[in-house]
Amino acid sequence: MSSGRHSPRTATRPLEEGTPTQRAIARAARELFERSGYEGTSVREIAAAAGVDAALVIRHYGSKEELFVRVIGFDEHFAPQLDGPLELVGTRLADYVLDPTHDRMRRTLTALLYASDHQNVRTDLQATMRRLLVDRLSARMHGADTVLRAWLVSAQLLGLVHSWDAVDTDHATAAQRTHVANLYGAAIQQLITPPT
Amino acid sequence: MSSGRHSPRTATRPLEEGTPTQRAIARAARELFERSGYEGTSVREIAAAAGVDAALVIRHYGSKEELFVRVIGFDEHFAPQLDGPLELVGTRLADYVLDPTHDRMRRTLTALLYASDHQNVRTDLQATMRRLLVDRLSARMHGADTVLRAWLVSAQLLGLVHSWDAVDTDHATAAQRTHVANLYGAAIQQLITPPT
DNA sequence: GTCTATACGCCGATAGAC
DNA sequence: GTCTATCGGCGTATAGAC
Numbered sequence: 001m002s003s004g005r006h007s008p009r010t011a012t013r014p015l016e017e018g019t020p021t022q023r024a025i026a027r028a029a030r031e032l033f034e035r036s037g038y039e040g041t042s043v044r045e046i047a048a049a050a051g052v053d054a055a056l057v058i059r060h061y062g063s064k065e066e067l068f069v070r071v072i073g074f075d076e077h078f079a080p081q082l083d084g085p086l087e088l089v090g091t092r093l094a095d096y097v098l099d100p101t102h103d104r105m106r107r108t109l110t111a112l113l114y115a116s117d118h119q120n121v122r123t124d125l126q127a128t129m130r131r132l133l134v135d136r137l138s139a140r141m142h143g144a145d146t147v148l149r150a151w152l153v154s155a156q157l158l159g160l161v162h163s164w165d166a167v168d169t170d171h172a173t174a175a176q177r178t179h180v181a182n183l184y185g186a187a188i189q190q191l192i193t194p195p196t
Numbered sequence: 197m198s199s200g201r202h203s204p205r206t207a208t209r210p211l212e213e214g215t216p217t218q219r220a221i222a223r224a225a226r227e228l229f230e231r232s233g234y235e236g237t238s239v240r241e242i243a244a245a246a247g248v249d250a251a252l253v254i255r256h257y258g259s260k261e262e263l264f265v266r267v268i269g270f271d272e273h274f275a276p277q278l279d280g281p282l283e284l285v286g287t288r289l290a291d292y293v294l295d296p297t298h299d300r301m302r303r304t305l306t307a308l309l310y311a312s313d314h315q316n317v318r319t320d321l322q323a324t325m326r327r328l329l330v331d332r333l334s335a336r337m338h339g340a341d342t343v344l345r346a347w348l349v350s351a352q353l354l355g356l357v358h359s360w361d362a363v364d365t366d367h368a369t370a371a372q373r374t375h376v377a378n379l380y381g382a383a384i385q386q387l388i389t390p391p392t
Numbered sequence: 393g394t395c396t397a398t399a400c401g402c403c404g405a406t407a408g409a410c
Numbered sequence: 411g412t413c414t415a416t417c418g419g420c421g422t423a424t425a426g427a428c
Binding site for chain 2: 037038039040113114115116117118122123126145148149151152154155156157158159160162163164165166167179180183184186187188190191194195
């Protein structure tokens with residue numbers, strides 16, 4: 001509704017730009033959204049954590065939803081995995097999203113997936129995956145429908161991330177993670193370099 | 197919080213059991229949840245559609261979340277696709293979830309996916325996929341880790357459904373759907389019958 | 393036992409005074 | 411710019427009428 005225009009988001013920029021107050025809000029919002037998800041975080045909590053009034057948060061960012069998509073965006077992930085040998089991209093991508101070392105990235109992605117009930121969030125997630133994965137991957141692929149196939153790879157990865165939490169109840173061992181990455185990676189690879 | 201015990205849900209039973217009022221609530225809830233999603237549907241709306249007071253909805257079902265997982269569960273899907281020739285299951289599953297004829301099933305699945313911010317919903321979605329897909333599929337599979345691989349098939353399907361809305365903006369033609377089903381189906385098949 | 397009426401404490405969001 | 415006051419709506423609880 002509030003047609004607040006915001007420039008095409010680039011990574012975590014909102015946390016570094018604007019007045020100190022705005023940055024404090026953005027930083028608090030990002031941390032809370034990552035920890036507790038979208039529904040689990042209230043504007044009043046964010047305001048309290050940033051040391052300001054709740055109304056200010058809305059004033060500066062238009063709405064909770066806009067604030068979310070502004071601060072939850074993430075940096076240049078996937079790039080190293082996409083630039084390696086093309087036959088290994090499937091497994092490397094799966095391994096990447098499962099690796100606990102990249103917990104921050106997965107929490108971000110999870111937060112976006114779980115907040116998909118909001119259309120703006122879905123649109124933002126789509127734009128992010130295009131920017132970070134589809135554009136880069138499809139450019140390296142051969143054969144027909146490279147862009148479509150890259151989108152389907154994105155769908156596979158999102159499905160894996162969504163389902164991982166449930167499986168990862170009592171945190172999986174490194175060996176199990178590698179095994180899953182190999183299995184799922186082969187399925188992803190099917191779309192990147194289909195057997196002739 | 198309200199530890200309202202409810203028997204293991206079986207398909208759409210809640211819509212047919214209980215007093216007429218309870219059934220009216222369940223039917224209205226199901227319809228609204230499917231059309232407008234979890235966040236987009238209020239308890240008061242459900243009550244109005246059922247012709248009762250909002251408090252009664254809570255009285256009968258404990259909470260909005262419990263009501264949701266009770267009525268949004270779906271029937272015995274996937275079974276015909278899973279029972280066919282094993283080498284075709286991947287494509288048939290992909291085709292099934294994309295087919296507009298099964299719009300009802302996809303809306304249900306989408307509603308569950310989009311409401312994943314709520315832990316009870318995630319648990320319910322997981323239980324549903326196990327019951328309808330993982331158990332049945334893993335029983336037919338050969339080799340190692342049949343259950344794990346079946347779970348990864350489930351993850352792939354959920355990823356496809358989640359991403360499909362975005363791609364399906366101007367509704368895809370039947371030919372395009374078939375094409376996507378073939379591509380994605382091959383990737384699913386990789387996990388069901390991996391090449392030796 | 394069903395159901396209504398009323399109310400409580402949050403929520404996201406707005407208007408206007410400083 | 412920032413805070414105060416306030417809005418309407420939300421999910422939910424309870425008292426009590428039928």
